[in-house]
Amino acid sequence: METNKQTNIETYLNYEDKLKLNNLHTSYNIKKNSSYLSLIGIENKNILNIFKSYLLDIENTIYLDYPAIGILDEITDFDKTYIIDIFTLEDKSTIKDIVQYFRFNRDFIPENNIKLFILASFKTLDIFSELAYDFVTFCGFYGKFNDNNISFDYEVNEDKLNKLISEYKDFKPNTSKKIQINKMIDISKEAHYISSKVIELKYLQLALKKALKQKDDYLLGRIYNALGNYYYYSDFKISFLNYTSALKIAKKLNATDSQIKTLNNIGLISIENLDIDEAEQNFKMAKKLCEDSNNKKELGSTYINLSRIYIEKIDLDNALIMLNKALDVSINLDDKKLLTVTLSNFGSIYSSKYNYKKALTYYEKSLALSRELNDTNSILDTMYNLASIYNKIFNFIISYKYINEILTITNTLNNPHILISVYSLIAKIKLISLDFSEANDNILKSINLANQYDMEYQKYDTLFKSLEIYRYTNIDIFKQMIDSHKELNTHQIFLYEMGNYYFIKKDYKLSIKYSDKALNIFQEIKGLEYEILCLLSISNSYIALKNYNEAKLKLDLASTKAEEIQDMSLLVEVYLVYYDYYLYINDSDNSSKYYNKANYIIKNSNHKLFAKRLDDIKNKVSI
Amino acid sequence: MIKASNIIEIAQQFDPSQVLTTEDKDFHQNIYDTTINPLKTKLLLNQIPTKTYFLCGQIGMGKSTALNYLPDDKINAKYEVKYLTGKELFNIEDIDIIDILLMIGFELIKNTKLEEVYYEGLNKLKDINLENIKIGLEESWEYNQEDEKKQTNGINLNVHISKFESSIFKNLKKNTQQRQTIREIFNIDKANLIEFINDIISDYKEMINNDKELLLIIDDLEKINNKDIIHSVFVENNWIFNEINCVKIIPIHIFFPRMSASKDDLIELAFRIDNNKLDKTDDSKIVEANIKSLRELIESRLENKKLINNDAYIEVIRLSGGNIRQIIEIIHQASINNITKDSERKGTIIDTDDILWGADQISARLSKIADSKIRVLNQISNNFKQFEEPTQKDEDDFDIVLLNNLVFFHKNGTHWYDVNPIIAKTVEIHGNQQTN
Numbered sequence A: 001m002e003t004n005k006q007t008n009i010e011t012y013l014n015y016e017d018k019l020k021l022n023n024l025h026t027s028y029n030i031k032k033n034s035s036y037l038s039l040i041g042i043e044n045k046n047i048l049n050i051f052k053s054y055l056l057d058i059e060n061t062i063y064l065d066y067p068a069i070g071i072l073d074e075i076t077d078f079d080k081t082y083i084i085d086i087f088t089l090e091d092k093s094t095i096k097d098i099v100q101y102f103r104f105n106r107d108f109i110p111e112n113n114i115k116l117f118i119l120a121s122f123k124t125l126d127i128f129s130e131l132a133y134d135f136v137t138f139c140g141f142y143g144k145f146n147d148n149n150i151s152f153d154y155e156v157n158e159d160k161l162n163k164l165i166s167e168y169k170d171f172k173p174n175t176s177k178k179i180q181i182n183k184m185i186d187i188s189k190e191a192h193y194i195s196s197k198v199i200e201l202k203y204l205q206l207a208l209k210k211a212l213k214q215k216d217d218y219l220l221g222r223i224y225n226a227l228g229n230y231y232y233y234s235d236f237k238i239s240f241l242n243y244t245s246a247l248k249i250a251k252k253l254n255a256t257d258s259q260i261k262t263l264n265n266i267g268l269i270s271i272e273n274l275d276i277d278e279a280e281q282n283f284k285m286a287k288k289l290c291e292d293s294n295n296k297k298e299l300g301s302t303y304i305n306l307s308r309i310y311i312e313k314i315d316l317d318n319a320l321i322m323l324n325k326a327l328d329v330s331i332n333l334d335d336k337k338l339l340t341v342t343l344s345n346f347g348s349i350y351s352s353k354y355n356y357k358k359a360l361t362y363y364e365k366s367l368a369l370s371r372e373l374n375d376t377n378s379i380l381d382t383m384y385n386l387a388s389i390y391n392k393i394f395n396f397i398i399s400y401k402y403i404n405e406i407l408t409i410t411n412t413l414n415n416p417h418i419l420i421s422v423y424s425l426i427a428k429i430k431l432i433s434l435d436f437s438e439a440n441d442n443i444l445k446s447i448n449l450a451n452q453y454d455m456e457y458q459k460y461d462t463l464f465k466s467l468e469i470y471r472y473t474n475i476d477i478f479k480q481m482i483d484s485h486k487e488l489n490t491h492q493i494f495l496y497e498m499g500n501y502y503f504i505k506k507d508y509k510l511s512i513k514y515s516d517k518a519l520n521i522f523q524e525i526k527g528l529e530y531e532i533l534c535l536l537s538i539s540n541s542y543i544a545l546k547n548y549n550e551a552k553l554k555l556d557l558a559s560t561k562a563e564e565i566q567d568m569s570l571l572v573e574v575y576l577v578y579y580d581y582y583l584y585i586n587d588s589d590n591s592s593k594y595y596n597k598a599n600y601i602i603k604n605s606n607h608k609l610f611a612k613r614l615d616d617i618k619n620k621v622s623i
Numbered sequence B: 001m002i003k004a005s006n007i008i009e010i011a012q013q014f015d016p017s018q019v020l021t022t023e024d025k026d027f028h029q030n031i032y033d034t035t036i037n038p039l040k041t042k043l044l045l046n047q048i049p050t051k052t053y054f055l056c057g058q059i060g061m062g063k064s065t066a067l068n069y070l071p072d073d074k075i076n077a078k079y080e081v082k083y084l085t086g087k088e089l090f091n092i093e094d095i096d097i098i099d100i101l102l103m104i105g106f107e108l109i110k111n112t113k114l115e116e117v118y119y120e121g122l123n124k125l126k127d128i129n130l131e132n133i134k135i136g137l138e139e140s141w142e143y144n145q146e147d148e149k150k151q152t153n154g155i156n157l158n159v160h161i162s163k164f165e166s167s168i169f170k171n172l173k174k175n176t177q178q179r180q181t182i183r184e185i186f187n188i189d190k191a192n193l194i195e196f197i198n199d200i201i202s203d204y205k206e207m208i209n210n211d212k213e214l215l216l217i218i219d220d221l222e223k224i225n226n227k228d229i230i231h232s233v234f235v236e237n238n239w240i241f242n243e244i245n246c247v248k249i250i251p252i253h254i255f256f257p258r259m260s261a262s263k264d265d266l267i268e269l270a271f272r273i274d275n276n277k278l279d280k281t282d283d284s285k286i287v288e289a290n291i292k293s294l295r296e297l298i299e300s301r302l303e304n305k306k307l308i309n310n311d312a313y314i315e316v317i318r319l320s321g322g323n324i325r326q327i328i329e330i331i332h333q334a335s336i337n338n339i340t341k342d343s344e345r346k347g348t349i350i351d352t353d354d355i356l357w358g359a360d361q362i363s364a365r366l367s368k369i370a371d372s373k374i375r376v377l378n379q380i381s382n383n384f385k386q387f388e389e390p391t392q393k394d395e396d397d398f399d400i401v402l403l404n405n406l407v408f409f410h411k412n413g414t415h416w417y418d419v420n421p422i423i424a425k426t427v428e429i430h431g432n433q434q435t436n
Helices: A006-010 A015-029 A045-056 A092-104 A122-131 A159-169 A177-193 A197-214 A217-232 A236-252 A256-272 A276-293 A296-312 A316-332 A336-352 A356-373 A376-392 A396-410 A416-432 A436-452 A456-473 A475-484 A492-504 A508-524 A528-544 A548-565 A568-584 A588-605 A608-618 B007-013 B022-027 B033-045 B063-068 B073-078 B097-109 B115-139 B145-160 B166-170 B176-187 B190-208 B227-236 B284-299 B310-320 B324-341 B352-372 B374-383 B392-403 B421-435
Strands: A036-042 A061-064 A081-085 A115-121 A141-145 B052-057 B079-084 B213-218 B247-252 B266-269 B407-410 B416-419
Touching: A006 A015, A006 A045, A015 A036, A015 A141, A015 A588, A015 B324, A036 A045, A036 A122, A045 A061, A045 A081, A045 A115, A092 A122, A115 A122, A122 A141, A122 B352, A141 B352, A159 A177, A177 A197, A177 A217, A177 A376, A197 A217, A197 A416, A217 A236, A217 A256, A236 A256, A236 A456, A256 A276, A256 A296, A276 A296, A296 A316, A296 A336, A316 A336, A336 A356, A336 A376, A356 A376, A376 A396, A376 A416, A396 A416, A416 A436, A416 A456, A416 A608, A436 A456, A456 A475, A456 A492, A475 A492, A492 A508, A492 A528, A508 A528, A528 A548, A528 A568, A548 A568, A568 A588, A568 A608, A588 A608, A588 B324, B007 B324, B033 B052, B033 B073, B033 B266, B052 B063, B063 B247, B073 B079, B079 B097, B097 B115, B097 B176, B097 B190, B097 B213, B097 B227, B115 B176, B115 B190, B176 B190, B190 B213, B284 B310, B284 B324, B310 B324, B310 B352, B310 B421, B324 B352, B352 B374, B352 B421, B374 B392, B374 B407, B374 B416, B374 B421, B392 B407, B416 B421
Parallel strands: A036 A115, A036 A141, A061 A081, A081 A115, B052 B247, B052 B266, B079 B213, B213 B247
Antiparallel strands: B407 B416
């Protein structure tokens, strides 16, 4: 089953589906001389047409577009392979009838050496599983293929913002200051909603200046809260100070709703400052106020925040319970905004659980709702999350599609927050495709934006990301950056990179020392991903020191953890080190086993960086 | 079949769609000694000429293979064994006892000199029955709309079935109206039809002329999974099977045992690789022996037993839950994965990773339905039995989880159930979430 359309179809498939296609190939090829049955689930007509043309290109195939009972009677030439298209069936009862028909006639297939590809919708495939499991057990291949094409049609609606700004500009000089300030806050809120960060800050600063002169607590409370929200994305200290001021005012005014909101916000900042107890205390106070005042909407938000506490405590099951409570509230109140946030948080939890498939489902649902609400801020955040997840599952095409869409939307918005993260992600994708120059350009853009807007948190985040990029693209810059930031040597990611730095300098003992320091911190804070990377780094150093026993111990530990979470990037990292290790100890069976394992993923994902590293090891040039 | 000497051949030999025939006896392991041997004894001692045995087992438990290997020398000495299949005639969603009676006759006379006798007999019966309808209508004649309808029906019967011949049977499964008409014709006097089928059986015995009793193994009826049809055919009309003048073995759907009070003639195929979780006194030696049998079953298909490593043997047996087809499916998928991943596309040694991958492929087919039946699955996972007071939904879901092999049934000592090992982890995770 080698067709010249293989490359063509592969451009439509994501990494997982490419693996499925490989298995479809094998399952068919090994059954050339006997009966064959595969049930192929197709997401939509686009992918159906691609599959149809692909299968028809296989020698000796005949297409039967006759989705009716008795279709097997049409099969007369048992030397041919038949493609039966039942995709178009929509009516559930018709689908059930045909499923039962196939089930009842399943023995006809092996008895007559018939070869069948059945193309069906996802719904029909599920009905096969439910009503005709015995037929399904006959399949050499059973799988669903998604369409990788995503269409974007979102346009930011800036009308409301422009209208508010124009109303503000039309104010006469004698318009009351209170009205002016309220309008400025409205502008900043709308700017926040459509993610226009520069306008958001500009009007908040203006409003603050005027409100301070007015000494109006109510307005100041609103402004401090809004400023807290703005700085939440860039500088936790300033954000925290603003929220604290807002809380003081809310207490003074005895404004319960404002207190709840601010307590929740302070709790979120405390999480970012790794003060989980403080965060929990704030959320619990917010929860009590919600219950006392019967404020169900804010209770929903508080449940979401409490789920964050459980995430930080790596108690993901309880986090899910809290989110389910938030889900109930959002459904009962028919609060779509709350529902959007809840779904997005479900996505984050499943992403933390390394269940990327489920994470994608929730993010996609959240995105659809955000679009419905025209909530640009959520749209951008969720698109970024989706791009990151697709990158993690090696579906770089879709990841890049989301990135491009974010860039299109932010083109007019001037939103440095999202762009800093997006440029970092682009740099990572360019690194993976060995486009070092683009990787460097993008990471530089990210660094410059973070510095330009003085975004404390993102400065560090970008720095760590840039270290990873430069480690591959420009060793000299990497070394310079490590040398010039030695003051950061208590931060776990920096320690990890210092381990890499000394490995590159071939000071393996120091490399182990720093990686081990980082490892201890990651173990403490349960940063599993980096824990595995540190173990691999240590293992690499032991291999270089020819201490193979220690190397194997760390490697096995990393492998167990990586297998547990099934993160593809980490699995390849593990396979690469195993391959290297077995080459050093001259175990050719195992070295080729791990070469194959790594190569299989690399080949199908088109991960050029891993491909290069695999080649480097093959040529005995360890990185 | 030849024994596999490389991974590609493993993928070919472990083919879930292939049933072992008597030509493959080197590959056959009789794992159902305790079930099939007593059935053989019953058949040899049987004195009731109309006896019917029902054979029941979950998907992939090896019913077809067990029945293919049932006739040994002693059985063949006493019985003329004939396998009948309903595929040609039945529409699985619409089967009636009349269809089954006609199928028995049709399968016996097919391609023999009895064909003419059969169709002639059916045509006579049809004429008699239609005449009876006509008389019935005339006797109750009162001109009103309702009776006019009845009369129209009577006329239609003649229109749809002018004459019984082979072409009518060939189109039967596609033609709903024709099936309905035939049933109406013969439902008028079932006893007459039974008598006629018994005549055909006598003619058949006379034709083969070997003084043996006739043993019919009637395939395909186990595929009926519509509960109403199962009840109508096998419970309400159960008496009809005991009027047919030959011994019969009928594989039947797993819903049947819970619908029918009579269990005397029911043979249930089940196989376990774990001790009875509801009975601490269970004998673990049986489990050990069963696990050994399954390993032999796998090894019997291999020329080179080392193509599957030891851990992989243990893992595939554990993940099979004792279901034969599931073993074959997992090994089939594991070998496909092994070949696909090998850069030379030949395959290496099947290891635990391949087996786990194979099991994942199968569990993916079940995941959607497992998600929707988590309450029942959680109950089985924790308590190994159905709820004490199940709701109607629990009952329905329980049927579905059994039907789809999400749960395996074990019948040693106290009957017990266990979740299919390939979805056990999913059930554990979802179950915990639900409990919380």
